[in-house]
Amino acid sequence: MRLLLLTQDFPPDTGGTQTYALELARRLAPRCDDFAVLAPHIAGCEATDARLPFPVIRVRAGYDSFAVKALGALLHHTRHRPADATLHVQWATAGTGLAARRLGHLRRVYVAAHGRELLFNPLPRPFGGLYDQLRRAILRRADHLFPVSRYTGGLLAAAGVRPERWTVVPNGTDPDRFVPLEATPLRTRLGLEHRPTLLTVCRLVPRKGVDTVLQALPQVVEAVPEVVYLIGGDGPDRPRLEGLTRDLGVTDHVRFCGRIPDDDLPLLYNACDVFVMPSRLDPPHVEGFGLVFLEAGACGKPVVGARTGGIPDAVADGETGLLVPPDDPPTLAAALCRLLAAPDWARHLGRQGRRRVLEAFTWDHAADRLFATLRRDLAAFAKAPL
Numbered sequence: 228m229r230l231l232l233l234t235q236d237f238p239p240d241t242g243g244t245q246t247y248a249l250e251l252a253r254r255l256a257p258r259c260d261d262f263a264v265l266a267p268h269i270a271g272c273e274a275t276d277a278r279l280p281f282p283v284i285r286v287r288a289g290y291d292s293f294a295v296k297a298l299g300a301l302l303h304h305t306r307h308r309p310a311d312a313t314l315h316v317q318w319a320t321a322g323t324g325l326a327a328r329r330l331g332h333l334r335r336v337y338v339a340a341h342g343r344e345l346l347f348n349p350l351p352r353p354f355g356g357l358y359d360q361l362r363r364a365i366l367r368r369a370d371h372l373f374p375v376s377r378y379t380g381g382l383l384a385a386a387g388v389r390p391e392r393w394t395v396v397p398n399g400t401d402p403d404r405f406v407p408l409e410a411t412p413l414r415t416r417l418g419l420e421h422r423p424t425l426l427t428v429c430r431l432v433p434r435k436g437v438d439t440v441l442q443a444l445p446q447v448v449e450a451v452p453e454v455v456y457l458i459g460g461d462g463p464d465r466p467r468l469e470g471l472t473r474d475l476g477v478t479d480h481v482r483f484c485g486r487i488p489d490d491d492l493p494l495l496y497n498a499c500d501v502f503v504m505p506s507r508l509d510p511p512h513v514e515g516f517g518l519v520f521l522e523a524g525a526c527g528k529p530v531v532g533a534r535t536g537g538i539p540d541a542v543a544d545g546e547t548g549l550l551v552p553p554d555d556p557p558t559l560a561a562a563l564c565r566l567l568a569a570p571d572w573a574r575h576l577g578r579q580g581r582r583r584v585l586e587a588f589t590w591d592h593a594a595d596r597l598f599a600t601l602r603r604d605l606a607a608f609a610k611a612p613l
Contacts, residue, residue: 234316237266254594342515376537399590405525410497426499431462436505446560524580547580
């Protein structure tokens with residue numbers, strides 16, 4: 228198989244989509260006869276690309292113009308090195324693949340789907356309707372799609388994509404990186420010692436539900452007076468959350484840790500007793516999957532999430548953690564108190580979380596599922612009558 232992966236989001240930029248693109252590229256490249264990534268040229272990309280075991284074709288374009296400017300790079304590359312297919316990490320670049328397919332440079336066009344990009348519309352009325360029509364047309368013309376959760380698959384169905392044309396391939400994580408570790412030195416440095424500890428790691432925006440945890444915290448403090456809530460990450464909602472912390476009178480129980488370097492994440496997960504992120508649906512801002520739940524689970528930690536978006540695919544309720552309704556501080560507080568009051572049960576859920584990752588939710592599993600579908604589809608296409 229000769230495959231090109233196109234993505235607007237790729238390291239050295241960081242984020243969930245960048246992780247998705249990089250981890251799949253690392254695992255698809257050795258399975259293909261020819262493989263390359265097309266991504267925007269950004270500061271520091273030369274050093275990143277030099278460390279990768281596959282070629283990265285950089286296009287000098289901004290985020291919004293990449294889809295258009297990538298067409299020239301794609302046609303130039305396939306003119307000299309024929310490709311069977313493109314895999315697009317976002318639908319926004321798939322028009323490039325469809326144009327190349329029409330010109331005879333490709334046989335098939337595949338598209339991943341995450342969530343927000345299927346709902347987001349940057350244009351005001353009446354132009355927003357045209358944007359929606361373009362998105363639906365591209366999604367329907369792609370040969371096969373890969374939503375990261377059942378919820379995201381439902382968004383594709385709502386856009387008119389028939390179920391037989393998409394395959395759910397859940398996100399994964401790296402259990403060799405996210406692994407149970409001895410975190411006592413970090414806990415001591417943070418002044419946690421033996422205090423029960425909750426943790427959220429996310430970009431601080433309203434949809435992540437950090438305010439719901441804060442609103443639940445007085446009830447938790449009443450039951451577990453020594454509890455500490457660590458908030459890892461930064462973002463535009465931080466001033467409001469800091470004000471809410473003061474208004475609720477829980478300042479002594481909350482630590483805003485700021486942005487967490489990627490290398491420090493595994494140890495921070497290990498420093499907590501329970502990971503919690505009760506994201507709410509705030510279309511177009513939705514949790515298409517919830518990669519952090521897998522990362523925390525791989526570190527052997529029980530997790531608590533909201534029953535929204537793709538989170539129920541990431542959290543096995545009662546097995547690896549607990550699911551609660553969104554925007555429901557009393558129910559969330561009760562769930563957190565249950566876990567903190569039963570540390571043996573909480574550790575059991577954490578062990579189950581790591582086992583579930585090892586059995587089905589690594590990036591190797593994701594690449595296996597995706598590559599098998601690509602191979603079947605290309606084989607069926609080759610046998611189809613003209």
